[in-house]
Amino acid sequence: QQQVKQSPQSLIVQKGGISIINCAYENTAFDYFPWYQQFPGKGPALLIAIRPDVSEKKEGRFTISFNKSAKQFSLHIMDSQPGDSATYFCAASIGHSNYQLIWGAGTKLIIKP
Amino acid sequence: DGGITQSPKYLFRKEGQNVTLSCEQNLNHDAMYWYRQDPGQGLRLIYYSQIVNDFQKGDIAEGYSVSREKKESFPLTVTSAQKNPTAFYLCATSVKGPPYEQYFGPGTRLTVT
Numbered sequence: 361q362q363q364v365k366q367s368p369q370s371l372i373v374q375k376g377g378i379s380i381i382n383c384a385y386e387n388t389a390f391d392y393f394p395w396y397q398q399f400p401g402k403g404p405a406l407l408i409a410i411r412p413d414v415s416e417k418k419e420g421r422f423t424i425s426f427n428k429s430a431k432q433f434s435l436h437i438m439d440s441q442p443g444d445s446a447t448y449f450c451a452a453s454i455g456h457s458n459y460q461l462i463w464g465a466g467t468k469l470i471i472k473p
Numbered sequence: 474d475g476g477i478t479q480s481p482k483y484l485f486r487k488e489g490q491n492v493t494l495s496c497e498q499n500l501n502h503d504a505m506y507w508y509r510q511d512p513g514q515g516l517r518l519i520y521y522s523q524i525v526n527d528f529q530k531g532d533i534a535e536g537y538s539v540s541r542e543k544k545e546s547f548p549l550t551v552t553s554a555q556k557n558p559t560a561f562y563l564c565a566t567s568v569k570g571p572p573y574e575q576y577f578g579p580g581t582r583l584t585v586t
Binding site for chain 2: 403405460461464468
């Protein structure tokens, strides 16, 4: 119940295309869903996050879509660029009890020029 | 310059030796975390600390030890009891409570031969 399942494991997208990464969870108590971006040899950095009271959040070319009934959330990268090539992690946490993040396994995204 | 410092960036040790990884922060964050990342895998929580002089085991604490004597510092010792210590180690911090974002250091790559 504490797992966050992320797919796909790897993804290749042409420059200018849309990259879509999906995550699913079981625990309905989760109330915070961030996405992190990690470049090789670096620590992850927060990209965008959403709470379950909204169905979508957009920041520039990055959008989180949240489906509470399906217990799924996804990251969409519009107009994907080679500089977006990185590993992306979704996560979830229960804010009121503790603030440990439960991490997805990551998606390695490659944008082909 | 605010942030999280992890040193050294690369660390090499012989099997059977204990090694301590440093993590220092000047963000004034209460919580600190240690994660382990193996190639192509997600982040696994080793230990976390929400307050000075207190810390809790994460999912993979066996073979590791920590201390939290100062708010700014959360060193991790990889002991000889850790079966497969070669990995990328990440330190993170967060404020207590919302918005729950974790900020990551640049990581230390430990190689044990």
